[in-house]
Amino acid sequence: MFKTIALLAALVTLAPSAHSASCKPAPLGDATLYLRGGLNNWSAQDEQAFQYRCNAYYLNLAAKGTQEFKLADEDWTASLTFGGDAKGNPARGATGNLKREFKGQHTLRLAIAADGSATLAVGPKTFKPTPPKPLSDKAALTTRFNSRSTEFKAPFGAQPAGSEVRFSIGNDVPGLKQATLVIERRQMTGNQEQLAYEPVARVAMTPEPHGLGTGFTARHRFDATGIYGYWFEIETDQGKYALQNNKDPIYWTREKGSMGPSTVERLPSNVNRVRRYRQTIHAPGFEVPTWAQDVVYYYVFPERFRNGDKANDPRPGGGRPQDRYQDRDVERHAQWNEKPFKPDTGDGSDALYNNDFFGGDLAGIIDKLDYIKSVGANALYLTPVFRAPSNHKYDAADYKNIDPAFGTNEDFTRLCAEAAKRGIRVIPDTSLNHVGADSPYFNRYGNFPAGGAFDNGRPNPASPYYGWFKFKPGEKDPNKQYQGWVGVSDLPEIDKNNASFRAYAYRDKDSVTNLWLERGAAGWRMDVAPWVPDDFWREWRTAVKTKKPDALTVAETWFDSSKYFLGDMFDSTMNYIFRNAVLDYAAGKSGKLMAANLELMREAYPPQAFSALMNLLSTHDQPRALHHFGEDRNLTEAKQRLRLATFFQMTYPGSPTIYYGDEVGLGGGDDPYNRAPYPWADEGGQPDEALLADFKRLTQLRHDLPVLRHGRLSEPLHVDENVVVLARQDGKTWALTATNNSTSAKTVKVPLPFRADQLRDALSGDAVSVKDGWIQLTVPPLFGRVLITP
Template sequence: MMKTFALLAALLSIAPLSQAACTKPPLGDATLYLRGTINNWAAPDEQAFEYRCDAYYLNLKAQGAHEFKLADEDWTPALTFGGDAKGNPARGAGGNLKRQFSGEHTLRLAIAADGAAALDIGPQTFKPTPPEPLTDRAALTTRFDSRNAGSKSPFGAQPKGQAFTFQIGNDVPGLLRATLVIERRRMTGNQEQLAYEPLARIAMKPAPRGLGTGFSASYRFDEVGVFGYWFEIETVQGRYALQNNKDAVYWTREKGAMGPGTVERLPSNLNRVRRYRQTIYAPDFKVPDWAKDVVYYYVFPERFRNGDTANDPRPGGGRPQDRYQDRDVERHATWNEKPFKPNTGDGSDALFNNDFFGGDLQGLTTKLDYIKGLGANALYLTPVFRAPSNHKYDAADYKQIDPAFGTNADFERLCTEAAKRGIRVIPDTSLNHVGADSPYFNRFNNFPAGGAFDGGRINPASPYASWFKFKPEEKEADKQYQGWAGVADLPEIDKSSPSFRAYAYRDNDSVTNYWLDRGAAGWRMDVAPWVPDDFWREWRQAVKARKPDALTVAETWFDASKYFLGDMFDSTMNYIFRNAVLDYAAGQSGQQMAANLELLREAYPPQAFHALMNLLSTHDQPRALHHFGEDRDLALAKQRLRLAVFFQMTYPGAPTIYYGDEVGLGGGDDPYNRAPYPWADQGGRPDEALLADFKRLTQLRHDLPVLRRGTLTAPLHVDDHVVVLARQHGKTWALTATNNSSVAKTVSIRLSFAATALKDVLGGEVIAVTNGAIELTVPPLFGRVLVGP
C-alpha cells in the first residue's frame, strides 16, 4: 500500500506523504495568482495556482528578476501575500516578493494552520491536473459572434434606449433551451472592485435551423452604463455558459476580447463567467470635433529644451527651484548626460527625481516651429506647475508655473504662440495627491505656517486640513497620513472634501478654470481611477461650462469603457493600443494585436474611439526603441519603430509622438525613458533620416481625411504577419496593410466595397481590382496605403 501511494505521489510530483497529510485548501475555493512585473500585475489563468494535497503549486517560465505578490483577482487583503521585512511571503504584507528566475520553475506555496506562509521555488516538477474534456457536440457547436450582424445587432457601443437583438444556435440536434443573461457591471477604483449585478434573464425563443436549433431574444438598454451579457444553454447532457473568449486584454483584468464566443460547463460560481461587455452611453455625449484631427507631441518639459539658463535649478542657489524638500537639488553638468538613478554607481545621491537638466517653457516656445514641422498640432505637457521634483506630479502650487520652467506669463505666451501655428496646448496635473513639500501640506516647513502637516505635525487649524485624512493615533509621521500608492512624498487628497472640490473646479478661479482661461485647450488628468466617479462627473461639467470645446483626457491603462459614457472623459491614454502595436511590430502575431484593438472598436463609443491618445512611448514605460531591442540591433529596432508609427498614423485616434522618438531617442525604465532630447547644438546626434520618415507619415495622415476621420470596419485580413484594415470617409475608402515579417508577404484581399482600381499613395502604383479582389504585396517591416475607388 505504501509503495502504491509513493508511486501516486511521484506521479503528482509531491513528496510522499501519509494519506492523513493531505488537507483541505486553507483558502477555501479562492484562486491565487502570481501577480507582478511578469504579467503587469494582472491575474491571468496561466499564472493561477492549483491546490494539491498540501500546498498551492504553479509552473512558471520566466527569466531575470521579478517582483510580485500572490493574490486573488480582487486583491482581497486576507488573500494577498506580499513580502515581509525579510522578503518572505506574509498575509497582508505591503512589500513585494522578489525572486530571480532562470527558465522553467515550480512554485510551491504552503500555508500552515496558523496562517504562516512559505514559498519554495525550484526546478519544474509539478504536473497540473488536465481539464476535463468537453464532448457535448450540441453545446460545442453553438455559436455566437458579437461582431456578426447575424448574432447581434446593432454593433458596438450605442446610446441609451437602443434595443438589441441576440441570436445563437447550431446545426446539430440536442440544444434544448437558451437564456440571455443581462447584468450591470460595477467597477470602481483601479479594477480592484469588479462585479456584475443581475438585471434580467430572458428565455430565448427557439426556431428550427437545419438539423439544429436557433434561439433569439431582444433587450433594450434604458440606462447609461457598462453591461455584461452571456448565454446559459442547456442540452440533454447538461448546462453550459456560452461566453466571451479567453483572449488576454493588455492591462485589463477582465478576460475576453469579444467576437466569437466559447462554450464551457456552467460554473458553480458565476463570477467565473466571462461576460461580453456592452457600453451604453448618453445620447448627448459629444467629443470636440477637432480631436479627430490631432497628432500629439508629448513632452516631459524638464528634458526637452533649455530656453532660459537663468531659471535653471542649481545647488546652493537659495531659490525655490534650487532645493528639493530639505536639501539641494542635483544639477547635470551637460545636457546629454544620462538621467541619474540612485544606487547604480552613477555618482548621484540616494534620492529619486531630484536631478535637473534645465528644460523649460521658453525652450518649448522656441521649438514650436520644429513641432509644427514634425506634423504635430497638439502639445501635451506633463505637469508644469510648481513642485520640487523634476516630474512635477508632487504639486506645490497648482496656480503657479514652476520657477524652473518660467512664469505664468510664459505659459500664456506658449499657448498664444502655439495657437498661431495651429497647435493646441493640453496640460497635465493630478487632483488625487499633492506634494508633501507644498503650502497645502508643508511637511518640511518650506512655506509659511498653515499647511495641514506643518513640520511633520497635524495642523487642524489649517485651511487645507479637510483635504487629507489623518491618523493621529499613529506615532510615526509617515503613518499619520496616506501617501498615494504608499509614497510618503505624495499625500493623497480626500476627494470628497468640499473645500478641495471648490479649489479644484467649483470656484470661478479654480485650478481647472484658471488654466483654461490662460490658453489651455483641455486637460489630461493623472491617475483617474483613484478619483471617485462623481468627482469626475462634476469636474467635466465645470470644464465644458468654461470652454465647451475643451478636450478631457484620462490616464487609464485598462479598458476605459466606464469613462466614456458621456459624463466623465472624452479620451484616454491608450495603453492597450501601445502594447498591442509594440508587440506586433516586435514580431508577435497580428491576431493578438487585432483582438485587442477590435475590443476597443466594439467597446468604445465612436466619438471617443476617434479621439484616443494612441501612444507608443511614455514617461512611465520604456521607450519604443527599447522595446524593439535597441541594445541588440539598433537599425532593426528603428525599422520596427517605423512600422509601429506607420500603423499609428493610419489608425483611428490621435497619434502621439513622445519627444525624441522621432530622432531615435531610446531608453528603458524610468528615469532613462526621460532622457534629454538630443539636440545637435548640445552635442546630440538626432537621426535625421528617421525624422524625415516621421514627417512623411504625419503628412500622409494630414493629407488624407479618410485616415483621420474614416470609419474603421472589421479587418479584411489578419494572420501572424499581415494585417489589412479598411477605412471609409464619405465615398473614399482606404486600405491600410502592415507586415511585421522581415520578408515581403503577398495576400489576397476581397474588398468590402466596389472599386475597379486602388492607388498606392506612398508608392504611386495603381492596383487593379479583379472580381472584387486584389493581390497585395506588403513590404517587410512596413506597410502600404491604398485609396479608392
C-alpha cells in the same frame, strides 16, 4: 557534489505526491491564486494560476531574469494576497513585492502552514497539472454567438441609452433545448479593485429554426447609461452551460475576453467565474470635440525637452525655490546629454529620486514650436508645469502658478498664443488626487509660511487645508500619520469628497480648472483618474465644458476605459492598450493578439471616443518604444520596428502621440532613463535625421488623407501571425492599410468590401489591380502599405 544534492532536494521539495499520507484540504478553500506581476501586467491570468495538490499550491512558469510579483486571487482579497515581507518571503498583507530570479522553465511551490505562514520554493519544472475535463456535448460545443456579426447581435458596438439590442445564438445540430439571455450591470471602482456584476434581467430566448439545429433570439432595451455584462445560459440533454466571452487577455485589464466569437463551458457553480461580454450604453448627447480626431500629439516632459532660459535653471545652493528639493539642495547635471540620475547605480548621485535637473523650460518649448510643427504635430501635451519640487511635477506645490524653473504664468500664456499661431493646441496635465508633501497645502518641511495641514511634520487642524487630507493621529512615525497615495509619503492623498477642495479644483470661478483654460489651455489631461471618485469627474466635466465647450478631457487610465466614456466623465484616454498591443506586434508577436485587443476597443468604446483616443507608443511611465524593440541588441532593426509601429499608429483611428525624441531615435528603459534629454545637435546630441524624415512622411500621409483620420474602421479583412489588413471608409473614399511584422516580405490575398477596378498606393503612387473583388497584396518587411480608391 553539493550542487547535485541541492538539486535532488529541490526536486523532492517541489514534486507533489498524490498518495502522501500528509495530504490536506486546500487551506484557501475554493479560492484560486494567481502569480500577478510585471510579466503579466499584474493581472490574474489563467496561464499563471496555481493548482492545489495534496499539501501545496503549484505553478509551472516560464520566465527569465528578475521578476517582481505578488500571489493573489482575482479580487486582490486581503486575506488571499501574499506580498513580500522584509526578508522577501511571502506573507499575507505584506505590501512589498516578492522577487525571484528565473532562468527558463520552473515549478513554483507555495506551502501554507496551519498558522497561516507561507513559504515559496522555486526549482526545476517538475509539476504535471491536472488537465480540465474535456467537453463532449456536441449540441453545446456547436452553439455559436459572435458579438461583431449582425447575424448574432444588432446593432454593433456601444449604443445610446434607450437602444434595443437583438441577441441571437444558434447551432447546426439537434439538442439545444432552451436558452436564457443574462443581462447584468457592471460595478467597477478604483483601479479595478472592486469589480462585480449585479443582476438586471434574465430573458427567456425564443426558439427558431437554424439549419439542422435550433436558434434562439431575444431583445433587450437598455434604458440607463452604464457598462453592462451579458452572456447566455444554455441547456441540452447533458446539462447546463455558459455561452460566454473568450479567454483572450486584454492588456492591463482585469477582465478577460476580447469579444467576438463565443466559447462554451459547463455552467460554474459560482457564476462570478463567467466571462461576460460587455455592452457600453452612453448618454444620447455624448459629444467629443470634433477636432480631436484630426490631432497628432507631441508629448513633452518639459524638464528634458529644451533649455530656453538658463537663468531659471535649478542650481544647488542658489537660495531660490527651484534650487531646493524638500529639505535639501537639488542635483544639477553638468551636461545636457548626460543620463538622468538613478540612486544606487554608482552614477555619483544622491539617494533621492526625481531631484536631478537639466534645465528644460517653457521658453525652450516656445523656441522649438516650429520644429514641433514640422514633425507634423498640431497638439502639444505637457506633463505638469505647475510649481513642484520634483523634476516630474506630479507633487504639486501650487496648482495656480508655473514652476519658477519652467518660467512664469505669462510664459504659459505666451506658449499657448504662439502655438495657436501655428495651429497647435496645448493640453496641460495635473493630478487632482494628490499634492506634494512640500507644498503650502501640506508644508511638511516648513518651506512655506505656517498654515499647511502638516506644518513642519505635525498635523495642523487650524489649517484651511486640513480637511483635504486623511490623518492617522495614533501613528508615531510621521510617514504614517497621513494617507499617501499608494503608500508614497511624498504624495499626500487628497480627500476628493472634501467640499473645500472641490471648490478649489473646479467649482470656484478662479478654480484650477478654469484658470488654465482662461490662460489658453485647450483641455486637460488628468492624472491617475481611477483613484478619483466618478461623481468628482462628472462635476468636473460639467465645469470644463461650461468654461470651454470644445475643451478636450483626457484621462490617464491604463485598462479598458469603457466606464469613462458614457458621456459624463471623459472624452479620451491615454491608450495603453493600444501601446502594448502595437509594440508587441511590431516586436514580432502575433497579429492576432494585437487585433483582439484593438477590436475590443472598437466594439466597447463609443465611436466618438474611439476616434479621439491618445494612441501612445512611448510614455514617461514606461520604457521607450526603441527600448522595447531591443535597441541594445540591434539598433538598426529596432528603429525599423519603430517605423512599423509608427506606420500603424498614423494609419489607425485616434490621435497618434509622439513622445518627444522618439522621432530621432531617443531610447531608454524604465524611469528615469525614459525621461532622457532630447538629443539636440547644438547640445552635443546626435538626432537620427533619417528616422525624423520617416516620421514626417508618415504624419504628412495622415494629414493628406482624411480617410485615415475620419474613416470608419470595420472588422479586419485579414489577420495572421505577421500581416494585418484593415479597411477604412470615409464617405465614398476607402483605404486599405496593411502591415507586416516579419523581416521578409509577405503576400496575402484579401476580398474588398467595396467595388473598385484598381487602387492607388498612397506612398509610392503605384496602381494596384483588383480582380473579381480580390486584391493580392505584397507587404514589405517591417513596414506597411496604404491603398486608397482613386
